[in-house]
Amino acid sequence: xxxxxxxxxxxxxxxxxxxxxxxxxxxxxxxxxxxxxxxxxxxxxxxxxxxxxxxxxxxxxxxxxxxxxxxxxxxxxxxxxxxxxxxxxxxxxxxxxxxxxxxxxxxxxxxxxxxxxxxxxxxxxxxxxxxxxxxxxxxxxxxxxxxxxxxxxxxxxxxxxxxxxxxxxxxxxxxxxxxxxxxxxxxxxxxxxxxxxxxxxxxxxxxxxxxxxxxxxxxxxxxxxxxxxxxxxxxxxxxxxxxxxxxxxxxxxxxxxxxxxxxxxxxxxxxxxxxxxxxxxxxxxxxxxxxxxxxxxxxxxxxxxxxxxxxxxxxxxxxxxxxxxxxxxxxxxxxxxxxxxxxxxxxxxxxxxxxxx
Amino acid sequence: xxxxxxxxxxxxxxxxxxxxxxxxxxxxxxxxxxxxxxxxxxxxxxxxxxxxxxxxxxxxxxxxxxxxxxxxxxxxxxxxxxxxxxxxxxxxxxxxxxxxxxxxxxxxxxxxxxxxxxxxxxxxxxxxxxxxxxxxxxxxxxxxxxxxxxxxxxxxxxxxxxxxxxxxxxxxxxxxxxxxxxxxxx
Numbered sequence: 001x002x003x004x005x006x007x008x009x010x011x012x013x014x015x016x017x018x019x020x021x022x023x024x025x026x027x028x029x030x031x032x033x034x035x036x037x038x039x040x041x042x043x044x045x046x047x048x049x050x051x052x053x054x055x056x057x058x059x060x061x062x063x064x065x066x067x068x069x070x071x072x073x074x075x076x077x078x079x080x081x082x083x084x085x086x087x088x089x090x091x092x093x094x095x096x097x098x099x100x101x102x103x104x105x106x107x108x109x110x111x112x113x114x115x116x117x118x119x120x121x122x123x124x125x126x127x128x129x130x131x132x133x134x135x136x137x138x139x140x141x142x143x144x145x146x147x148x149x150x151x152x153x154x155x156x157x158x159x160x161x162x163x164x165x166x167x168x169x170x171x172x173x174x175x176x177x178x179x180x181x182x183x184x185x186x187x188x189x190x191x192x193x194x195x196x197x198x199x200x201x202x203x204x205x206x207x208x209x210x211x212x213x214x215x216x217x218x219x220x221x222x223x224x225x226x227x228x229x230x231x232x233x234x235x236x237x238x239x240x241x242x243x244x245x246x247x248x249x250x251x252x253x254x255x256x257x258x259x260x261x262x263x264x265x266x267x268x269x270x271x272x273x274x275x276x277x278x279x280x281x282x283x284x285x286x287x288x289x290x291x292x293x294x295x296x297x298x299x300x301x302x303x304x305x306x307x308x309x310x311x312x313x314x315x316x317x318x319x320x321x322x323x324x325x326x327x328x329x330x331x332x333x334x335x336x337x338x339x340x341x342x343x344x345x346x347x348x349x350x351x352x353x354x355x356x357x
Numbered sequence: 358x359x360x361x362x363x364x365x366x367x368x369x370x371x372x373x374x375x376x377x378x379x380x381x382x383x384x385x386x387x388x389x390x391x392x393x394x395x396x397x398x399x400x401x402x403x404x405x406x407x408x409x410x411x412x413x414x415x416x417x418x419x420x421x422x423x424x425x426x427x428x429x430x431x432x433x434x435x436x437x438x439x440x441x442x443x444x445x446x447x448x449x450x451x452x453x454x455x456x457x458x459x460x461x462x463x464x465x466x467x468x469x470x471x472x473x474x475x476x477x478x479x480x481x482x483x484x485x486x487x488x489x490x491x492x493x494x495x496x497x498x499x500x501x502x503x504x505x506x507x508x509x510x511x512x513x514x515x516x517x518x519x520x521x522x523x524x525x526x527x528x529x530x531x532x533x534x535x536x537x538x539x540x541x542x543x
Contacts (some may be wrong), residue, residue: 026433031527033395044525045396051437060435066435116395147395193397224401255432 004202009215019164019227020260020285020293023252024053025222028191029163034080034112035117036150036189036198037159041082041110041121042356048057055178056291063325065357068140081304083109083125083357092148094346104130108137118143118150137184152188158202159217159229162248162262162281169310170301171262174279175233176211194221204237211237225252231264242268246333256287276305285320293320312338314348375414378541380422385539387424391522392530399469404428406504407537409454413466416433418478418495419459422508422537423452433519436524443524444514445485453484455491455508455537462497466504466543473497478508499543507538 001225019029019038032046042050051063061068065081077080085108108125123138139310157163158174162354172181184205197207204210212235219229226249228352233244246264253259260283268275279301287294293319301311316334323329333349364484385406393400407422423517426447430439441447457480476495513531514521520522522529 025399025401027399028396031393031398045527048435048525051435053434144395146399191397193392193399221399224399 001018008033018054019250020252021049021053022221022227023255023258025224026194027227028196029164030191034114034142035140035156036142036191037157038153038163039157040123041080041112043114044076044081047072047325050322053194055322055325056289058324064144067326080112081110082106084354085356086340086352086354087349090354091169092346094344096190096344105352107132116144121154121329140185150189150191150192154191155182155205156246157181157185157197157198158183158187158213158215160233160244161264162214162244162260164248164260169262169277169281170299170314171264171281174264174266174277174301175234175246195219196221201354207239208327209239211235211240224252225254234311240268240270242266250286258285259283260285275303276308277301277303278305291322295319295332297334309339312336312340316348326356328352330333330354330357358397376412378411378413378420380407380409380539380541382408382425382428384541385537386536387429388536389429389533391533393527394530396527400431400439400528402429402431402440404430406539409453411457411541415465416461417459417521418462419452419457420543422454422539423454424537425452427451427467439524442521450485453482455510456481456483461493466497466541469499469504469543470499471499482510482512482517484512485518485519489516500540502543504537504543505540507536509534509536511535 021032026032030036030042032049034041046061047063051058051060058073061072064070064072065075084106086103087102088218089102090100104127107127108123110121110123112119112121117259121140121141122136124134124136126135126137133249138156140156143148144152157177160177162169168330183202185200185202187198187200189207190196195218200215202213202215214234216232217229219227221227222331228249229247231244231246231248233242233246234336235242235244242265244264246262248262252260260281263278266276268277280299282298284296287293296317297318299313301312301341304335314334314336316332318330318332331351333347334346336348337345381423382405386403387406388401388403391400393396405425405428407424409421409423411418411420426445428439428469429437429441440471457478460476461476462473474494475494476497478495479490479492482491490511491510493508496507496509498505511532511534514533515531521531
């Protein structure tokens with residue numbers, strides 16, 4: 001069952017963002033999400049976009065909270081409310097084993113008091129071993145002294161790498177931004193028309209040897225559909241210190257065709273060893289019709305640059321289907337191989353069902 | 358005799374350098390860029406190219422560029438509907454017309470090689486039922502026998518009695534950048 005636990009870690013508990021929307025000129029996450037880093041609570045504009053751009057069918061009204069049952073304009077003058085329910089059907093198959101199961105992943109609710117000058121956001125609810133607890137999983141206060149500047153502090157996921165469906169990727173566990181990725185974070189962000197940059201300080205919580213991190217990120221949006229970024233992460237704990245260098249890009253070749261890439265390199269030192277490692281993630285997507293994207297995914301990880309037995313390849317195909325606002329289905333089927341598996345390929349497939357309030 | 362030949366060359370030269378060019382919508386396009394706040398969202402769109410006439414007399418340029426606002430497209434249907442019907446009111450004001458005051462290029466069109474950027478112009482923009490003076494620049498680039506021309510200028514929506522577009526918490530900045538491009542024979 002280790003592989004299922006691993007999947008839980010990889011999927012994490014965060015709501016998704018859709019960075020591929022850069023191909024529609026959406027250069028910053030904060031048009032659709034309250035959080036400047038994307039994901040989580042949707043803005044009113046983000047809800048409209050879910051029906052207008054992401055979904056195959058649907059109306060502007062039904063994109064609202066509870067499918068528009070609550071008068072949107074009245075509600076959103078005061079608060080923004082959201083929530084996510086998510087589960088995944090996973091499947092693994094190789095010469096020795098064939099197994100699958102459904103895992104409840106996420107059930108939480110978010111509430112935000114949002115004004116031009118800032119926001120207070122709280123997300124409650126966490127599934128642990130499929131038991132639900134009313135914990136505050138994420139919360140922050142944000143102050144925006146200017147349109148371009150935000151200062152945010154609280155418990156949330158620090159910004160590093162692409163923040164999207166790629167949570168299932170090797171890169172998430174590689175960077176340590178899987179399960180428990182929410183950390184105590186203080187962040188300053190400058191959001192411009194083309195340049196966006198942020199500086200963060202983060203501290204891990206609820207672990208024996210918490211890592212304190214200093215993170216830098218710079219993103220550049222150009223030609224109305226392309227985004228490239230550089231990241232740097234300096235982390236220290238009692239047991240190790242690490243330097244993490246990363247690049248990522250989202251290239252919207254057209255409104256239908258896009259490519260997402262992340263590449264991270266890590267130097268990690270403990271008392272006796274220094275390990276160099278790297279990981280890359282690639283996703284090529286093509287929108288066959290509004291709301292349905294066909295995907296080709298490819299990943300490569302080398303846990304120790306000096307040891308070829310630590311290489312792992314994963315490649316496959318997938319889809320994203322958003323039939324109506326509030327409903328999202330994602331499936332991926334991949335083959336994975338590595339020297340450690342003595343050349344034995346394994347099939348991994350997962351099908352994620354996501355419903356948001 | 359020599360004098361007569363020299364005079365003929367001058368006259369022919371003058372004819373070559375003076376022309377009135379009819380512009381067709383298919384030979385160019387009109388683009389705009391607005392910024393949506395607070396997310397600093399870039400809202401861009403484009404439409405068909407300008408129709409009208411450009412008069413060129415040696416280095417002097419004047420003319421009229423008319424664009425069909427009904428052809429504007431931002432890539433998102435709902436946004437287009439709001440833009441055209443609620444804000445630009447294209448049923449009542451289907452076109453925008455830029456009338457150029459006569460201005461001089463640094464070089465005559467036939468002499469332009471490579472790029473000739475930043476040629477300042479002034480004119481009058483008739484938009485949403487209101488006419489206001491505008492100023493901007495022409496960027497010209499030679500491409501074989503063609504000249505690719507871009508007229509760039511900015512407008513303030515409030516000056517043309519257009520409500521500042523706002524939707525679901527996102528508000529468009531008053532200033533909108535416009536680029537009208539077309540191609541003419543050198």
